[in-house]
Every structure is written in C-alpha cells, then in structure tokens.
Amino acid sequence: MKVGETRFEIGDIITGTSVSGTVYSITNELASLEVVDIRGDQIIVELKYHPHFKEEIGERFFVDPSLFKKEETRFTNFRR
DSSP states (O other), X not given: OOTTOOSOOTTOEEEEOTTHHHHOSSSSTTOEEEEEEEETTEEEEEEEXXXXXXXXXXXXXXXXXXXEEEOOOOXXXXXX
16 A cells, blocks of 8 residues: 555445554444545545444544454444
8 A cells, every 4th residue: 555545445344453443432333433534544434333332323433444353244224
C-alpha cells in the first residue's frame, strides 16, 4: 500500500484488529464499521454494530486503515 492509498473501498464492511483496540476505544475488534469516505491516508467509517457502544451506532470516525481488516459480515440488519 502506497502512502495516501487504502485497500478499502466505500461501502466495505470492516472491523478493527487487536492493534486498533490499543489506539481507538470504539472502533476496535468488536465493531462492525462501514467505510463511508476515503480522505488521503485516512478513512471515515460509520459504526454499524458494537456490543458495548450501542448508543454510538451511526456515529462516524476518522481512522487509520492499516489498523483494520475487511469483515466477514456477521450482521445484515444494520440500522441506517
């Protein structure tokens, strides 16, 4: 991956890794996130599911894409 590029596309469902949990509190390995925008070397994600942060569902966050991976979608009934 070159600087300023991301391996994700808008609409991808991703989740954090064990490393993302050390950097971010909500967008960690328990979160299901949708990529909604790509801004240079960061992505904007929308929280679709988290067992501990249900009140944050729908919120958007800037994150470092290198700390995330595509998710084998566990959930299909996301609230939009």
